[in-house]
Amino acid sequence: MKIQVKGVGLTKFGELWDKSLLDLSLEASVEAIKDALIDEKNIDAVFVGNMLIGKIAGQDHLGPVVASALGLNCAAFKVEGACASGGLAVHLAIQGLLAGTYKNVLVVGAEKMSDAPTSQITWALMGASSSLERKAGLTFPALYAMLSQAHMQKYGTTRQQLAYVSVKNHFHAALNPKAQYPFEITLEQVLNSSRIASPISLLDCSPITDGAAAVVLAADTNSKGVYITASAVASDTIDLAQRESLTELKATQAAGKLALKQAGVEITDIKLAEVHDCFTIAEVLAMEDLGFCPKGGGGKFISSKATKLGGKCPVNTSGGLKACGHPVGATGVKQIIEVTQQLRNSAGKRQVKEANIGLTQNVGGTGATVVVHVLQN
Amino acid sequence: MSSPVTVWRHHKNIRNYLNKRGKILVWTKVFTAPAGFEHEAPYFVAMVEFEDGYKMPLQLVEVEEKDLKPNKKIITVVRKRGKVGIDEVIEYGIKAKPL
Numbered sequence: 095m096k097i098q099v100k101g102v103g104l105t106k107f108g109e110l111w112d113k114s115l116l117d118l119s120l121e122a123s124v125e126a127i128k129d130a131l132i133d134e135k136n137i138d139a140v141f142v143g144n145m146l147i148g149k150i151a152g153q154d155h156l157g158p159v160v161a162s163a164l165g166l167n168c169a170a171f172k173v174e175g176a177c178a179s180g181g182l183a184v185h186l187a188i189q190g191l192l193a194g195t196y197k198n199v200l201v202v203g204a205e206k207m208s209d210a211p212t213s214q215i216t217w218a219l220m221g222a223s224s225s226l227e228r229k230a231g232l233t234f235p236a237l238y239a240m241l242s243q244a245h246m247q248k249y250g251t252t253r254q255q256l257a258y259v260s261v262k263n264h265f266h267a268a269l270n271p272k273a274q275y276p277f278e279i280t281l282e283q284v285l286n287s288s289r290i291a292s293p294i295s296l297l298d299c300s301p302i303t304d305g306a307a308a309v310v311l312a313a314d315t316n317s318k319g320v321y322i323t324a325s326a327v328a329s330d331t332i333d334l335a336q337r338e339s340l341t342e343l344k345a346t347q348a349a350g351k352l353a354l355k356q357a358g359v360e361i362t363d364i365k366l367a368e369v370h371d372c373f374t375i376a377e378v379l380a381m382e383d384l385g386f387c388p389k390g391g392g393g394k395f396i397s398s399k400a401t402k403l404g405g406k407c408p409v410n411t412s413g414g415l416k417a418c419g420h421p422v423g424a425t426g427v428k429q430i431i432e433v434t435q436q437l438r439n440s441a442g443k444r445q446v447k448e449a450n451i452g453l454t455q456n457v458g459g460t461g462a463t464v465v466v467h468v469l470q471n
Numbered sequence: 472m473s474s475p476v477t478v479w480r481h482h483k484n485i486r487n488y489l490n491k492r493g494k495i496l497v498w499t500k501v502f503t504a505p506a507g508f509e510h511e512a513p514y515f516v517a518m519v520e521f522e523d524g525y526k527m528p529l530q531l532v533e534v535e536e537k538d539l540k541p542n543k544k545i546i547t548v549v550r551k552r553g554k555v556g557i558d559e560v561i562e563y564g565i566k567a568k569p570l
Binding site: 236289291292293 | 499500508516
């Protein structure tokens with residue numbers, strides 16, 4: 095598989111009160127098309143990754159909303175897969191390119207979350223969970239809190255090791271001008287932040303974010319550039335209780351294994367990764383389930399600074415979901431953009447030296463959908 | 472809130488989960504609640520495994536935080552669920568209390 099990332103566009107992430115979902119989508123799309131050096135009339139299809147706007151603002155049918163605003167009459171789709179909506183949109187766009195149906199596609203991930211109160215956003219996000227979980231009054235922080243506790247019980251992972259994920263990702267975000275929280279935080283600040291769902295505190299959680307990310311993808315052009323060489327999706331039960339284990343995400347393991355096989359590389363070949371750190375435990379699980387470290391060793395591995403900029407394999411150089419922000423439908427596309435910028439050697443102060451192979455992992459729900467991409471230059 | 476017909480349908484299933492015994496696997500104390508549960512926060516929710524091996528998430532009642540630990544025995548009970556308005560149907564559901 096060789097799908098070229100021809101152009102990228104990314105808005106600032108944050109609480110963007112003066113911009114609508116459409117404003118954000120257009121800003122990122124126009125930037126991506128300009129970066130791709132193609133006429134927008136050559137876009138054959140538009141894929142929009144979004145989860146929440148239908149629920150919190152009543153706007154469905156998002157594909158043609160974005161395409162028509164760009165002056166396009168091409169095929170247009172909305173893709174929804176909870177927090178993996180963006181990654182799924184990229185995956186489906188790639189299928190259209192591989193099938194030969196399209197030559198150039200625009201993928202936009204966008205979310206506008208700050209217009210709704212926190213309780214409404216929390217409720218809307220729970221659409222990605224099971225009815226039993228909703229009836230029990232669970233939230234996503236609470237579900238990941240139980241995953242955290244299971245990992246602490248089984249492997250002795252410490253509260254400090256989890257908190258270090260936030261500290262590291264804020265360090266990276268401080269180098270990223272597009273990040274929602276471009277500043278560093280301390281371990282003590284994470285540990286002493288207000289409790290959301292024990293043992294998870296506020297600074298273990300990704301925030302409510304507005305933002306959009308867009309990429310122009312093209313079928314093999316044989317020109318020099320960054321290519322997506324693997325795109326894999328796997329799924330698991332929506333209901334956490336029906337899983338065999340609470341200390342692993344099988345969909346990450348399956349998608350990761352398939353992606354590495356598609357790309358023809360080993361996990362040790364990966365020079366950087368953007369993974370789904372919606373909560374600190376999620377990055378620990380990602381490291382283990384993708385094979386960066388042994389099962390149960392994720393907390394220790396991350397605390398060793400192996401995944402900090404300058405380490406063996408920097409992870410979440412964008413700041414991740416925690417500190418760059420998590421506009422749900424945009425996240426999977428933003429991950430592709432961060433790795434593309436690294437492989438283009440255009441990541442500025444957060445540039446990973448000799449970056450040539452990168453990986454992204456985008457999770458929906460508590461791992462019911464996982465999308466893994468591999469990019470190479 | 473749920474519509475009256477969905478409450479009626481849900482209530483028909485309550486008997487299937489009543490008086491079941493099991494144990495707590497993991498739990499959390501929810502401080503930031505979703506819409507409809509704000510008035511109950513903070514509250515405990517556990518992943519419970521019944522004696523037949525079936526697992527489900529259940530809100531815990533009549534529980535002290537200091538008594539919570541892995542493998543703590545529980546039994547299911549019926550309790551009111553969520554918040555309802557003055558002219559809305561009261562919804563009941565399964566919760567768990569320690570034994």
